[in-house]
Amino acid sequence: MIAMEVRKSSDVSLREFGCEQNLLSRPDGSASFVQGDTSVLAGMYGPAEVKVSKEIYDRATLEVLIQPKVGLPSVRERSLEQCVRETCEASLLSFLYPRSSLTLILQVVHDDGSLLSCLLNGACMALMDAGLPMSCLFCGVTCAINADGEIITDPTAAQEKQCRAILTFAIDSTDRKVMMSSTRGSFSVHELQECIAVCQKASEKLFKFYRDSVQRRYSKTV
Amino acid sequence: MKDTPLSNCERDFLLKAIEEKKRLDGRQTYDYRNIKITFGTDYGCCFVDLGKTRVMAQVSCELVAPKESRPNEGVLFFNIELSPMASPAFEQGRQSELSVKLNRQLERCFRNSKCIDTESLCVVSGEKVWQIRVDVHTLNHDGNLMDAATVAAITALCHFRRPDVSIQGEEITVYTPEEREPIPLSIYHMPISVSFSFFQQGTYLLVDPCEREERVMDGLLMIAMNKHREICSIQSSGGIMLLKEQVLRCSKIASVKVSEITTLIGKALENDKKARKAGEKCGFAESMSQERITTLIVDETPVEMTDVVEQADDIIKNSKAPPETPSSPVVPAPGVGQVGQGLQNSWGLEEQDSEEEEDMVVEVQPKKKIAKGDIVEISDSEEDEVVILQPEAPVKKSTAHQKGATTSKKKK
Numbered sequence: 001m002i003a004m005e006v007r008k009s010s011d012v013s014l015r016e017f018g019c020e021q022n023l024l025s026r027p028d029g030s031a032s033f034v035q036g037d038t039s040v041l042a043g044m045y046g047p048a049e050v051k052v053s054k055e056i057y058d059r060a061t062l063e064v065l066i067q068p069k070v071g072l073p074s075v076r077e078r079s080l081e082q083c084v085r086e087t088c089e090a091s092l093l094s095f096l097y098p099r100s101s102l103t104l105i106l107q108v109v110h111d112d113g114s115l116l117s118c119l120l121n122g123a124c125m126a127l128m129d130a131g132l133p134m135s136c137l138f139c140g141v142t143c144a145i146n147a148d149g150e151i152i153t154d155p156t157a158a159q160e161k162q163c164r165a166i167l168t169f170a171i172d173s174t175d176r177k178v179m180m181s182s183t184r185g186s187f188s189v190h191e192l193q194e195c196i197a198v199c200q201k202a203s204e205k206l207f208k209f210y211r212d213s214v215q216r217r218y219s220k221t222v
Numbered sequence: 223m224k225d226t227p228l229s230n231c232e233r234d235f236l237l238k239a240i241e242e243k244k245r246l247d248g249r250q251t252y253d254y255r256n257i258k259i260t261f262g263t264d265y266g267c268c269f270v271d272l273g274k275t276r277v278m279a280q281v282s283c284e285l286v287a288p289k290e291s292r293p294n295e296g297v298l299f300f301n302i303e304l305s306p307m308a309s310p311a312f313e314q315g316r317q318s319e320l321s322v323k324l325n326r327q328l329e330r331c332f333r334n335s336k337c338i339d340t341e342s343l344c345v346v347s348g349e350k351v352w353q354i355r356v357d358v359h360t361l362n363h364d365g366n367l368m369d370a371a372t373v374a375a376i377t378a379l380c381h382f383r384r385p386d387v388s389i390q391g392e393e394i395t396v397y398t399p400e401e402r403e404p405i406p407l408s409i410y411h412m413p414i415s416v417s418f419s420f421f422q423q424g425t426y427l428l429v430d431p432c433e434r435e436e437r438v439m440d441g442l443l444m445i446a447m448n449k450h451r452e453i454c455s456i457q458s459s460g461g462i463m464l465l466k467e468q469v470l471r472c473s474k475i476a477s478v479k480v481s482e483i484t485t486l487i488g489k490a491l492e493n494d495k496k497a498r499k500a501g502e503k504c505g506f507a508e509s510m511s512q513e514r515i516t517t518l519i520v521d522e523t524p525v526e527m528t529d530v531v532e533q534a535d536d537i538i539k540n541s542k543a544p545p546e547t548p549s550s551p552v553v554p555a556p557g558v559g560q561v562g563q564g565l566q567n568s569w570g571l572e573e574q575d576s577e578e579e580e581d582m583v584v585e586v587q588p589k590k591k592i593a594k595g596d597i598v599e600i601s602d603s604e605e606d607e608v609v610i611l612q613p614e615a616p617v618k619k620s621t622a623h624q625k626g627a628t629t630s631k632k633k634k
Contacts, residue, residue: 018519024362025274043307105307193534202525213518
């Protein structure tokens with residue numbers, strides 16, 4: 001079996017990222033997350049009343065809606081919604097709110113690569129802002145394998161176009177395990193494990209960022 | 223999700239306060255809330271904050287075939303999305319009354335007033351024209367979505383740049399932004415709408431109602447004007463009856479407000495133009511003020527990759543071997559595959575075989591052991607005898623035929 005080794009790239013880095021919490025007045029929790037030029041706005045309503053057709057007797061019904069910037073939502077948005085919803089359901093303690101609805105709405109403000117990881121990060125910050133109980137935090141990291149076999153983390157749209165594989169993982173905060181993975185392209189088993197290891201390392205930075213931003217926010221008591 | 227209903231005491235309080243010329247946020251009767259305009263990274267993206275009401279507009283363009291009745295005019299398409307993020311009352315996909323009303327008003331305001339030169343959008347008459355699409359997303363609903371949407375739409379249209387096109391005989395070349403500078407749209411005037419809400423059967427009037435005030439109002443008058451004091455559109459809803467003097471007074475107030483807002487838009491566009499020329503990064507990220515306690519921005523950080531390869535090697539070594547690959551699918555008939563163990567399902571094969579009652583001369587061949595990985599094709603021409611599903615004899619028997627016998631499946 002040919003082992004496709006991934007060469008270490010010198011410029012593996014995360015683009016500058018930023019976040020603003022509680023920027024919308026109507027949603028119960030809202031956050032905007034920016035990774036380089038990719039930015040996403042997340043709004044969260046819940047726990048609220050649920051339609052009888054959608055209610056679950058022992059848990060809250062989580063609904064995720066992703067709105068693209070141009071046009072109406074299509075199949076692409078549906079598949080992204082499924083990835084985000086599964087990650088959120090795995091971390092939210094939804095059994096605390098039976099027969100209620102939790103609605104998470106994500107608006108794509110600008111897409112310059114690594115969209116799914118930006119959506120996951122925005123979703124986690126909005127859930128935190130809404131004060132929903134979670135068993136763990138999660139973050140999304142995207143890495144791409146370019147034609148030379150190098151790993152690039154947090155690729156821009158131009159970099160994504162030239163890559164042979166793009167892998168996005170949702171990593172949880174307690175054990176740094178993979179909660180969700182969404183990949184496109186072909187890669188070997190070894191490359192997959194290396195990408196997971198790189199994403200786990202990158203997730204450390206994101207979790208530290210979550211901690212810092214929440215600490216900053218609650219540093220002044222009103 | 224249902225919105226929380228308005229309680230009676232809240233309603234009475236608001237109406238009483240309006241009678242005493244007082245508003246919830248301390249504004250005067252004719253005061254607008256603070257308008258803040260920011261732009262996104264690419265051309266044609268604009269955010270407008272009207273107090274706490276927030277909308278985002280994005281303009282995009284596409285080459286399409288023109289309408290048959292107007293072969294040398296471009297197409298303008300407006301779409302205002304009431305996102306569920308803006309209010310719990312908005313539902314995804316459902317065309318509510320408010321959404322229809324806003325869409326229609328936006329169209330009347332811009333398309334019917336001919337504020338954009340659609341003839342300049344023509345590339346090849348009758349074949350290819352530019353379709354300009356404006357998507358307005360409502361992000362937070364705190365009243366007066368219409369005004370915020372018109373400001374956002376016209377600002378985004380002024381900000382937008384379309385790709386340059388050149389025609390050489392039969393060939394049309396559309397240049398990318400890197401090849402040639404994109405061109406702005408030609409806009410004649412900027413219609414901006416001003417909303418007036420009426421209370422107590424037209425006795426009291428408020429400009430720019432917030433969400434609470436909108437809930438208790440009797441009717442709404444929307445006047446769209448440009449800075450040249452030309453009325454582009456008037457819409458009165460709610461069934462209130464207004465006197466002529468009231469409408470004229472409102473239009474005078476509207477002209478003052480519109481000129482203020484137009485200067486604000488002009489300034490915002492100027493600032494953005496300067497910033498882009500100076501090469502500064504423009505976008506949503508830059509508009510986030512760093513001083514706020516709810517904001518945090520971190521610069522580019524490298525990711526350590528030192529022992530990634532070793533970690534990956536370890537994981538692969540310690541992981542279990544993958545389970546045995548299942549045997550390749552068995553193909554009983556074209557278009558039907560079967561994987562795994564179990565009964566040989568020959569459902570549907572009987573009719574096929576009974577049709578082909580050919581006399582096949584078959585040589586006696588030793589039974590081949592099916593190698594793993596080969597796709598076993600069982601077709602009529604094979605010498606194996608396939609037994610139809612019967613309770614007594616469920617096992618597939620493959621026997622070599624004798625010379626002269628037909629290969630029809632015998633039904634027992």
